[in-house]
Amino acid sequence: MNVVTGLINGAISGATPILLAALGGAYTFYAGVFNIAMEGMLLMAAFCAVWGSFTFGSWVAGVLLAIAGSLVLALIFIFFAVFLDTDEFVTGIALNIFTLGATTYLLRQSFGVKGVYAGPGIDPIPSLNFPLVAQIPVVGPILSGQNLMVYVAVLATIASAFLVFRTRFGLRLRAAGYNAASLDSSGVPSNRLRAYSLLLCGVLCGLGGAFLSLGYVNLFSENMSAGRGWISLAAIILVSGNPWGVAIISLLFGFADVLGLLLQSYQVPSQFTAMTPYIATLIALYFYARRQRKERDYADA
Amino acid sequence: MGKFLNAALGIVIALFIGALIMLAQGYDPLASYAALFQFSLGSPYALATTLKNAVPLVLTGLSAAIAFASGPVNLGQPGQLIMGALAATVGGLYLDLPPWLMIPVLALLAMAGGALWSGLAALLRQAFQMSEFIVTLMLNIIADYFALWVITGPLKDATAYSPMTPPIARSGWLPEFGDWNSAIFWMLAAVALMWFLYNRTRAGYEWRMGGQNSLFARLGGCPVNRNFVLVMLLTGALAGLAGGLLIMGGPHRFLRGLGANYAWDGVMIAIVANNSIIGTLFYGLFFSAIQTGALGMELITDVPSEIALVLQGVLVLVIVASREALHKVADRLAVRRRAADAAKNERAVAQEIERG
Numbered sequence: 001m002n003v004v005t006g007l008i009n010g011a012i013s014g015a016t017p018i019l020l021a022a023l024g025g026a027y028t029f030y031a032g033v034f035n036i037a038m039e040g041m042l043l044m045a046a047f048c049a050v051w052g053s054f055t056f057g058s059w060v061a062g063v064l065l066a067i068a069g070s071l072v073l074a075l076i077f078i079f080f081a082v083f084l085d086t087d088e089f090v091t092g093i094a095l096n097i098f099t100l101g102a103t104t105y106l107l108r109q110s111f112g113v114k115g116v117y118a119g120p121g122i123d124p125i126p127s128l129n130f131p132l133v134a135q136i137p138v139v140g141p142i143l144s145g146q147n148l149m150v151y152v153a154v155l156a157t158i159a160s161a162f163l164v165f166r167t168r169f170g171l172r173l174r175a176a177g178y179n180a181a182s183l184d185s186s187g188v189p190s191n192r193l194r195a196y197s198l199l200l201c202g203v204l205c206g207l208g209g210a211f212l213s214l215g216y217v218n219l220f221s222e223n224m225s226a227g228r229g230w231i232s233l234a235a236i237i238l239v240s241g242n243p244w245g246v247a248i249i250s251l252l253f254g255f256a257d258v259l260g261l262l263l264q265s266y267q268v269p270s271q272f273t274a275m276t277p278y279i280a281t282l283i284a285l286y287f288y289a290r291r292q293r294k295e296r297d298y299a300d301a
Numbered sequence: 302m303g304k305f306l307n308a309a310l311g312i313v314i315a316l317f318i319g320a321l322i323m324l325a326q327g328y329d330p331l332a333s334y335a336a337l338f339q340f341s342l343g344s345p346y347a348l349a350t351t352l353k354n355a356v357p358l359v360l361t362g363l364s365a366a367i368a369f370a371s372g373p374v375n376l377g378q379p380g381q382l383i384m385g386a387l388a389a390t391v392g393g394l395y396l397d398l399p400p401w402l403m404i405p406v407l408a409l410l411a412m413a414g415g416a417l418w419s420g421l422a423a424l425l426r427q428a429f430q431m432s433e434f435i436v437t438l439m440l441n442i443i444a445d446y447f448a449l450w451v452i453t454g455p456l457k458d459a460t461a462y463s464p465m466t467p468p469i470a471r472s473g474w475l476p477e478f479g480d481w482n483s484a485i486f487w488m489l490a491a492v493a494l495m496w497f498l499y500n501r502t503r504a505g506y507e508w509r510m511g512g513q514n515s516l517f518a519r520l521g522g523c524p525v526n527r528n529f530v531l532v533m534l535l536t537g538a539l540a541g542l543a544g545g546l547l548i549m550g551g552p553h554r555f556l557r558g559l560g561a562n563y564a565w566d567g568v569m570i571a572i573v574a575n576n577s578i579i580g581t582l583f584y585g586l587f588f589s590a591i592q593t594g595a596l597g598m599e600l601i602t603d604v605p606s607e608i609a610l611v612l613q614g615v616l617v618l619v620i621v622a623s624r625e626a627l628h629k630v631a632d633r634l635a636v637r638r639r640a641a642d643a644a645k646n647e648r649a650v651a652q653e654i655e656r657g
Contacts, residue, residue, distance in 0.1 A: 100565065101613060289431045
């Protein structure tokens with residue numbers, strides 16, 4: 001495997017959790033929910049994945065529990081922000097804080113360790129090899145041999161684009177965000193669509209979190225989502241939720257990740273190379289703000 | 302009245318949920334809570350420790366509360382705290398002044414460090430319209446790695462095993478009076494000053510108006526952009542001061558993971574206090590009591606001290622929910638009363654008409 005292939009594979013791995021979380025957030029974005037709980041959902045899912053995989057000795061159980069854990073947070077969000085009508089921003093922050101505390105506590109409680117758990121009993125999510133595809137020159141080693149969750153993320157992107165733009169559900173979802181009152185008056189409760197969008201977000205963040213702790217690495221560490229939920233939020237805002245756009249932006253963040261690793265081989269201290277995804281987010285925000293400003297100026301003129 | 306009811310209700314429900322969690326895992330909740338408050342409030346020494354631990358919580362809480370109440374979504378307290386602590390550490394390593402001068406100078410450096418970091422976010426907002434919400438979050442992580450580089454690279458204590466700086470000059474250590482660390486006075490002074498600034502001055506009034514209705518503030522002639530930058534700088538300085546006092550009052554050096562313990566506490570406290578300054582002091586002390594007492598509780602009843610984090614998270618959720626629920630109940634009562642009044646009026650009018 002040559003260097004370029006390695007870089008691309010690294011970028012794909014780095015992009016996958018962000019892509020899955022951002023696709024989930026895209027549904028809530030379209031439904032008009034200001035959802036910032038992706039960070040917490042990823043973290044909860046990452047913990048539940050390790051716990052399930054360790055306890056039942058199977059990655060399938062890990063993934064299922066990850067989805068369940070993330071869904072619990074989605075249900076709390078629905079109960080608060082949709083049912084009780086609390087402030088979405090405050091609810092999201094409260095959920096993220098709660099998750100950080102709960103996973104730290106559970107890590108200590110279930111494995112008796114502080115900080116990191118990386119035992120041998122954690123069953124990782126397997127990679128898929130397609131013997132025929134792997135033979136193809138150049139792209140073979142990229143198309144084949146990726147982690148199962150990478151293929152799931154690709155399918156999720158296609159499915160999301162179809163669901164949002166080509167189905168009645170997608171139309172209603174976008175209507176809930178665009179003009180909730182007119183959707184309500186046409187007989188479809190917009191609150192129900194908000195709730196559905198949060199559940200979908202829970203499932204996708206569950207998959208993303210499971211990849212984080214059972215695919216990307218094979219361990220759980222405190223606060224291991226490390227801002228990926230926030231980066232996914234930035235990705236959603238940058239492309240206004242479009243699933244294809246989200247996929248491209250996530251890949252760019254994946255490349256920023258790899259760029260960091262590359263810089264490390266040029267004697268740049270690892271603390272600086274670790275900053276690259278976050279600096280990339282700032283740069284992306286700059287271009288987004290510039291485009292917004294131009295559009296505004298154009299509308300004013 | 303509603304505020305106290307809400308706080309009392311929220312705390313009781315959160316402690317109750319915490320008790321259920323402990324029960325479910327086979328611990329004795331009553332003995333655990335008794336130990337928790339014994340070790341945080343039960344003796345002068347415990348109380349002094351709780352107050353000292355409250356300093357970073359209250360100051361970052363003030364930072365978040367003032368920012369949120371005035372409009373800017375400054376979520377950068379963790380990063381600003383780190384930069385403030387770093388600035389105070391650098392000052393403490395390279396300066397050596399008499400204590401009466403050294404301590405204020407280090408505090409000012411810390412505030413400048415925090416304000417620099419929040420000012421960067423304010424600059425990006427003013428120059429490029431980049432939302433301070435995500436920018437401050439990203440700057441938090443960047444500050445974290447930057448501090449890690451400083452203490453593993455240029456300022457590493459060569460004699461230490463893990464990354465940390467050498468201790469700062471003795472003259473920069475905050476004096477202690479028995480068990481009472483003078484960082485507590487800094488905290489109380491900051492609360493008093495901020496309360497006065499926010500409730501009794503024109504600047505504070507403008508900021509509050511800006512937070513409640515930015516269009517009204519603009520139409521009323523407030524310099525909205527300038528106020529935005531001022532609030533960002535002030536709240537950054539408060540978080541930076543928290544970091545500086547942490548260095549000067551506590552370990553007297555920058556240890557690895559210094560900021561991580563306080564990552565979201567300020568935002569959390571501001572949220573449960575509903576951005577009130579007195580409320581921030583109260584909840585800051587309460588959160589500190591839980592965190593401080595949790596370590597003692599672990600010794601007595603084996604409940605992992607991390608339960609404090611769960612209690613805090615539950616408390617935030619419960620208080621937010623009960624606040625909205627109380628609002629809803631109050632709204633519904635008001636609607637019902639108004640409907641009753643309207644019906645009475647209507648009947649009166651109808652009787653008038655009947656009588657001719």
